[in-house]
């Protein structure tokens with residue numbers, strides 16, 4: 001797919017499809033008209049803040065919750081009311097703990113025992129799956145003696161051993177420390193590639209979502225606001241929420257929108273400054289919108305930049321914060337609008353940052369992305 005191409009409305013490749021799903025608990029609407037396709041073999045991440053409906057979506061896909069309204073189709077067949085066991089999906093959920101009194105092999109082989117797979121075949125599968133998750137030779141170990149990362153590998157092996165077409169994972173690494181988390185993320189990416197099974201992964205961590213996924217679905221207050229590739233989510237957000245939740249951005253009120261001739265560019269106005277930016281076609285007649293300018297897309301200059309290729313605004317530096325590799329500058333323009341700019345430390349030293357001083361904030365013409373106000 002091209003960089004900003006939207007997925008087809010009717011996707012024949014859907015492995016599992018959620019159609020207009022609502023989920024109401026008492027008088028609280030946890031999911032509101034959620035439609036989403038999971039494609040064969042893809043790594044799809046459900047991303048959003050706490051309480052946005054990610055887990056509820058996963059529970060509906062798994063069959064642990066039933067939608068109040070809407071349908072779930074598995075390869076075109078309605079499974080909305082089918083029990084989790086009958087769906088045959090792999091799950092790694094927080095509440096789906098390992099059996100602590102059993103060995104690694106007994107845990108991993110359990111789904112095969114349930115499916116009455118003969119012992120010899122079972123043992124061969126257990127051995128192969130343990131090697132896939134990097135635990136070859138751990139068959140007889142006890143669960144209690146394993147580290148957090150190793151236990152997660154066992155949980156993965158148990159969820160994958162019966163060859164499900166889809167694996168559902170709910171924040172599987174949230175209890176792990178940062179370095180172990182990074183290691184398990186690479187492992188998960190490797191296992192996904194090796195097996196070719198579709199994964200649906202829930203997280204509230206944007207970096208995890210951006211680095212692991214083929215596509216990301218962003219949730220906010222029970223609604224799915226956008227589903228797209230990581231680069232489209234980051235570079236062509238569909239809403240102010242998506243722009244602000246993924247990465248750090250500045251949202252400017254712009255007016256007098258004029259679309260270019262199908263080149264994806266817009267002319268716009270921020271206060272009395274003329275701006276050239278990118279945006280989706282459907283805003284051509286909107287008149288105004290919000291312009292998302294990424295914190296790392298912008299630069300600071302001690303004097304007015306001479307280049308005609310830059311959008312530029314006069315600002316005052318309120319303060320800067322040092323983060324090692326980069327410096328974050330907080331600035332304010334004459335209208336009282338606050339800006340956040342992320343400069344490399346080298347660049348910040350070169351510019352010379354002094355609180356209270358005036359600067360020019362710039363970003364290249366043709367960058368920055370319009371979202372509906």
Ligand SMILES: Nc1ncnc2c1ncn2[C@@H]1O[C@H](COP(=O)(O)OP(=O)(O)OP(=O)(O)O)[C@@H](O)[C@H]1O
Pocket residue numbers: 025028030048049050051052053054055056057204
């Ligand atoms: N069984 C339930 N009964 C009542 N309310 C529920 C139930 N399950 C979920 N909710 C509510 O639905 C909302 C969405 O919950 P959900 O767990 O899907 O969010 P989430 O995006 O996964 O967030 P988190 O990361 O905190 O789990 C929350 O406000 C939650 O309190």
